[in-house]
Amino acid sequence: xIERAVGWLSQEKHSTYGLAVTRMILGLxxxxxxxxxWDDRHYTWGDGAEWTAPVRDATSWPSFLGLFxxxxxxxxxxxxxxxxxxxxxxxxxxxxxATAIVTLFLWMSLYVANPFVGSGGDAVLRMVLLYLCFxxxxxxxxxxxxxxxxxxxxxxxxxxxxxxxxHNLATILIIHQVVMxxxxxxxxxxxxxxxxxxxxxxxxxxxxxxxPWHDWLQPLYANGLVIGxxxxxxxxxxxxxxxxxxxxxxxxxxxxxxxxMHLGIGLFMGILYFSLVMIAVDMILxxxxxxxxxxxxxxxxxxxxxxxxxxxx
Amino acid sequence: MxxxxxxxxxxxxxxxxxxxxxxxxxxxxxPPNRYSDATASRTGYLEPYFAQNWxxxxxxxxxxxxxxxxxxxxxxxxxxxxxxxxxxxxxVELDLIRHRLVGGRAGYVTNKLYGPxxxxxxxxxxxxxxIADGTDETAPPSWSELRADLxxxxxxxVRVRTYVLYEEAAARLGTEVLEARTxxxxxxxxxxxxxxxxxxxAQRTGSEVERQAARPSPTQRxxxxxxxxxxxxxxxxxxxxxxxxxx
Numbered sequence: 001x002i003e004r005a006v007g008w009l010s011q012e013k014h015s016t017y018g019l020a021v022t023r024m025i026l027g028l029x030x031x032x033x034x035x036x037x038w039d040d041r042h043y044t045w046g047d048g049a050e051w052t053a054p055v056r057d058a059t060s061w062p063s064f065l066g067l068f069x070x071x072x073x074x075x076x077x078x079x080x081x082x083x084x085x086x087x088x089x090x091x092x093x094x095x096x097x098a099t100a101i102v103t104l105f106l107w108m109s110l111y112v113a114n115p116f117v118g119s120g121g122d123a124v125l126r127m128v129l130l131y132l133c134f135x136x137x138x139x140x141x142x143x144x145x146x147x148x149x150x151x152x153x154x155x156x157x158x159x160x161x162x163x164x165x166x167h168n169l170a171t172i173l174i175i176h177q178v179v180m181x182x183x184x185x186x187x188x189x190x191x192x193x194x195x196x197x198x199x200x201x202x203x204x205x206x207x208x209x210x211x212p213w214h215d216w217l218q219p220l221y222a223n224g225l226v227i228g229x230x231x232x233x234x235x236x237x238x239x240x241x242x243x244x245x246x247x248x249x250x251x252x253x254x255x256x257x258x259x260x261m262h263l264g265i266g267l268f269m270g271i272l273y274f275s276l277v278m279i280a281v282d283m284i285l286x287x288x289x290x291x292x293x294x295x296x297x298x299x300x301x302x303x304x305x306x307x308x309x310x311x312x313x
Numbered sequence: 314m315x316x317x318x319x320x321x322x323x324x325x326x327x328x329x330x331x332x333x334x335x336x337x338x339x340x341x342x343x344p345p346n347r348y349s350d351a352t353a354s355r356t357g358y359l360e361p362y363f364a365q366n367w368x369x370x371x372x373x374x375x376x377x378x379x380x381x382x383x384x385x386x387x388x389x390x391x392x393x394x395x396x397x398x399x400x401x402x403x404x405v406e407l408d409l410i411r412h413r414l415v416g417g418r419a420g421y422v423t424n425k426l427y428g429p430x431x432x433x434x435x436x437x438x439x440x441x442x443x444i445a446d447g448t449d450e451t452a453p454p455s456w457s458e459l460r461a462d463l464x465x466x467x468x469x470x471v472r473v474r475t476y477v478l479y480e481e482a483a484a485r486l487g488t489e490v491l492e493a494r495t496x497x498x499x500x501x502x503x504x505x506x507x508x509x510x511x512x513x514x515a516q517r518t519g520s521e522v523e524r525q526a527a528r529p530s531p532t533q534r535x536x537x538x539x540x541x542x543x544x545x546x547x548x549x550x551x552x553x554x555x556x557x558x559x560x
Contacts, residue, residue: 048551
């Protein structure tokens, strides 16, 4: 059994397509988020965030991450643009491992620049991005993969078994991380009366900060069935998430439900990037064979001839 | 050393490290329990990088609108102390969130500042709170004087230090916001924390007027007067530009 486990771990890289999708979404999250926040970048992370210095300087982050905090004006803008560029490079998978490391460094430097901006999505993003540096996330659907196909494999620096072992262990740690986010969250919820009586989802949806549409969607939020259903569904799916992953049909149900939950949170609560990060990580749980089937279906759809209007002759 | 041995050794070490890390993350992610308490010293390396301490939804979901407001004191033309109107900076930041599919990250800055300002204040003893609240509007203490006043009488130095750090940050933002908004040269600045619980669940189906009437009264706390504090010109300009865009 140990021999089989060692073989699984060191002979072949697993979840390569899922990791490619994770890489693409995380790159998109980094790049697009900075584009969206371009107008307010100086208040959020730059000169206008310097008032946070008394608190920021007292945190335990290492000083080498303080790059954004040390730059101002055009130098800050240049580094900000560079972070967007690296987000795009991560998304397309160009020199993936090096890009992932630089993106992680730039993202973390931005994160520590203002201690009042970080969110749960940022926390998951930084953890997963660190693990991603140990994986071969550029193996599929990437510029690297295309170049490899054109020029052939280059002799790797490290033995294949070492590379595969690190890749698979890092993938396990990513999956474990996301499972712990769900299970830990469910255990916290079980301690709360509002979650147990089925009303918890109602409260954040009434606040200005976590419900951008609450003045428009009040009739929806006032519906007890919607609130109760969403509250209990969140607990059940999160608590039993690891169990549901064991069998393929239940895994599919779990992924559909949890993705739906994240989309709901992202759209109705205005925290779309948190949701995208969680969806990105969940995509690793879709098997390689499923991703290949999806890709084949998309390709087939793309090749389908455009129906011509009937001849009038 | 043969290739097979090197491979086995590498895999053993990698699996051991990953396994121990996996256990540490598990213990740290779950709510406090006897096992995580017993191993806290060994899982400390997870801070701050692997910390998962967001509490937006659980155990108690957020159920209040939280607001940080600023007020300044200045000398009027007649030589007497005057006060500016309260400026809701949270209200300005919320412009980045309201009716937007993708909310701007700066929309949550004072929302996240609110919690530590409350917690650090509650961490002070009653005598220290009286000192923190009772500062003079016309002659607020310098930061070192405030620290010394709070530390007198053997107060916990760590609590005093962290309280003053957040006060200094809030005063600096407040000074820049009020200078940008009013143009007055301030002699003192303070903040107000206002929390307003949402409409109770039982009253959720009423009309807008009925629902607003059913909201519990807001609670608020005002800080003592603090010495105006400001950063460089770029910092002030960035805060002023943000105010112009979103007020």
